[in-house]
Amino acid sequence: MNPTHVPAPAPWARPVTLVGRRVRLEPLELRHLDDLVAVGLDPAIWVWTLARPADRDGLRAWLDAALASAAAGTEVPFATIDLASGRAIGSSRFLNIVPEQRRLEIGWTWIGTAFQRTGANREAKLLQLAHAFDDLGANRVEFKTDSRNEQSRTALLGIGATFEGIFRNHMIMPSGRLRHSAYYSVVVEEWPAVRARLETLLGRQ
Secondary structure, eight states: OOOOSOOOOSSSSSOOOESSSSSEEEEOOGGGHHHHHHOOOOOOHHTSSOOOOOHHHHHHHHHHHHHHHHHOOOOOOOEEEEEETEEEEEEEEEEEEEEETTEEEEEEEEOOOGGSSSSSHHHHHHHHHIIIISSSSSSSSEEETTTTOOHHHHHHHTTTEEEEEEEEEEEEETOOEEEEEEEEEEGGGGGHHHHHHHHHTOOOO
8 A cells, every 4th residue: 555645634533433353443432431340440451551540430530531532533532342242341542643644543442351362452453453544544553652561562563563662751650650652653555464464363364
């Protein structure tokens, strides 16, 4: 695939439902809160993030912030729905959306502990990347994670993203620690190979 040299119109990334074989990504709404509370209060899920929801009120505050960003048009948050049960098991979103440069970030991704290493998160990434490149005509999709988060960094390399470097002292974490952020990306020229890799990993022939 070749890059697109014409800026995209705004609004560019909009709420949409994306359906795979394991999961469905649908616009995040307040009605997803009960499901997310049931799977989303394990502290291990949030150890690397700016959010620290420890109870229903905390997760409601996280959800309200996501919905406020959606209403402002700055982010597109999704609920990750397990197709087998029909229940929300996590979330992800598009953020740092720059239509005039045809780039965006996939981030704020989390999934309930019981659904990790099931292919659900990997398929969600495939759905988001496919929408970004195939439907929106993105030239670049980026990811960032705490430089100490080896699990996330390994997973990003595993899907075929390219490591680009470390942004030092990038964020102040709730503990007061200065976080260095590791940046990764997939660019449009790489997308066919990344798609093929993800489909193979998910067992799609």
